[in-house]
Amino acid sequence: MGLKAISAPRIFDGKQYHSNAALVWNDEHIHSIVPISELNDNIEHQHFADALIAPGFIDIQVNGGGGVMFNNDITPTGIEVICSAHRKHGTAYLLPTLISSTPERIQLALNATQQGIRDKIAGLLGVHLEGPWLNKDKKGAHDPNLFYAPSVDDLSQFTWPSQGKVLVTAAVENIEPSALRWMKEHNFTLSCGHSNAKASQLTEDKLVLVDGFTHLFNAMSPFEGREPGVVGTALNTDRAWCSIITDNIHVHPQSFLLAHKAKPQGKMLIVTDAMATVGSEKDYFELDGEVISVVDNKLVNSRGNLAGAHIGMDESVANVIEWGIAEDEALKMASTYPAQALQCDKLGTLEDGFRASATVLDREYRSQAVLVDGKLY
Ligand SMILES: [Zn+2]
Known part of the structure; x- marks a missing residue:
């Protein structure tokens, strides 16, 4: 399995915020959080406009x-x-x-x-x-x-x-x-x-x-x-x-x-x-x-x-x-x-090596998508 990513204007990793960033995972585990501009072209990637990505x-x-x-x-x-x-x-x-x-x-x-x-x-x-x-x-x-x-x-x-x-x-x-x-x-x-x-x-x-x-x-x-x-x-x-x-x-x-x-x-x-x-x-x-x-x-x-x-x-x-x-x-x-x-x-936090789990929320904090062990729902 290759790397996959979701991105949004804001990511909260459980400790701090990242602007215009992507959460990258490999199979079931988090690989990294990187600026969207640094995302490699061959990474399967979904962008959520106007959203916030938080720990699942x-x-x-x-x-x-x-x-x-x-x-x-x-x-x-x-x-x-x-x-x-x-x-x-x-x-x-x-x-x-x-x-x-x-x-x-x-x-x-x-x-x-x-x-x-x-x-x-x-x-x-x-x-x-x-x-x-x-x-x-x-x-x-x-x-x-x-x-x-x-x-x-x-x-x-x-x-x-x-x-x-x-x-x-x-x-x-x-x-x-x-x-x-x-x-x-x-x-x-x-x-x-x-x-x-x-x-x-x-x-x-x-x-x-x-x-x-x-x-x-x-x-x-x-x-x-x-x-x-x-x-x-x-x-x-x-x-x-x-x-x-x-x-x-x-x-x-x-x-x-x-x-x-x-x-x-x-x-x-x-x-x-x-x-x-x-x-x-x-x-x-x-x-x-x-x-x-x-x-x-x-x-x-x-x-x-x-x-x-x-x-x-x-x-x-x-x-x-x-x-x-x-x-x-x-x-x-x-x-x-x-x-x-x-x-x-x-x-509970988005850290390298942690289980690839996240919750994507819109401006009103309604769920847009959920990542569970590397699978996006
Ligand atoms: Zn009770």
């Missing part, structure tokens, strides 16, 4: 897309449909996210992920298990009848994927330190979420094992003067990242901006928490036998409760820029920081 977006919480819910189609084919739907919104890589389910179906999700990675499904980075190890008092759209606190024995019963990332969202207060340690020993990324912990329940021996906090502010005990809750602990634990949904529905822009000020740079990252309706004509889906539909851009169940988000990564990035976050920081929140959160080598 990484969404670590995607429940569905393209009409498919991962929970309802736990197969490599289902994963492929979801990845493809999210590419329309600039997402290069994602973690298909299983909402609380039975142990049998969790095993199916782990198997489908392993198979998908072997089959090289474009954009598949691993799997996110959101529950069923959650707190009933912060169940969100999950079925609390499925919740339990796993022991080391329970965790060892599963056959875990040997490739790809495993992210677990769990209510840390309910789980024995031994089980949390087991997850860390197996290189899982551990995020506290759907948690009703008081700050005092997130003891140092547990907190030290927590890498992050899932969809900050949503489904967690709030920050109050006398009780910092999970929100306060998340904001005050510098080492840990916080994911956040920026659809202007789940979190008020002011709360987002305040949290962004509180966290050290690099520790706030955007997730969509998207459902089947994203990248699809369908405006409803079923979860655990319940119909969830889009009403005024919100996904709600029959009781009117929020049940995930109807938004893509590109729109999420556009929102935070509109709320006052600098463009480069917004782009890093969608790529560089999630790559760091999952400890993905060679993703």
Whole structure:
């Protein structure tokens, strides 16, 4: 395979901007960033006028897309449909996210992920298990009848994927330190979420094992003067990242901006928490036998409760820029920081030798094209 390139008036490489530049790659890896004027004639090359090329977006919480819910189609084919739907919104890589389910179906999700990675499904980075190890008092759209606190024995019963990332969202207060340690020993990324912990329940021996906090502010005990809750602990634990949904529905822009000020740079990252309706004509889906539909851009169940988000990564990035976050920081929140959160080598910035992955955006930050491991979509 020879060299290929895309070019645009602006490239942001995750650290700095390049004007009138081209991103050149060789097979699956980045070769260089060069001025367009220096591009060799025999390089296959596509120019995007009026566009910005950024490191490929990484969404670590995607429940569905393209009409498919991962929970309802736990197969490599289902994963492929979801990845493809999210590419329309600039997402290069994602973690298909299983909402609380039975142990049998969790095993199916782990198997489908392993198979998908072997089959090289474009954009598949691993799997996110959101529950069923959650707190009933912060169940969100999950079925609390499925919740339990796993022991080391329970965790060892599963056959875990040997490739790809495993992210677990769990209510840390309910789980024995031994089980949390087991997850860390197996290189899982551990995020506290759907948690009703008081700050005092997130003891140092547990907190030290927590890498992050899932969809900050949503489904967690709030920050109050006398009780910092999970929100306060998340904001005050510098080492840990916080994911956040920026659809202007789940979190008020002011709360987002305040949290962004509180966290050290690099520790706030955007997730969509998207459902089947994203990248699809369908405006409803079923979860655990319940119909969830889009009403005024919100996904709600029959009781009117929020049940995930109807938004893509590109729109999420556009929102935070509109709320006052600098463009480069917004782009890093969608790529560089999630790559760091999952400890993905060679993703999140456009550097020589890194995986050839990029997101091309127009002036309004709508996705124009996505590059995944050297293939342009
Ligand atoms: Zn959730």
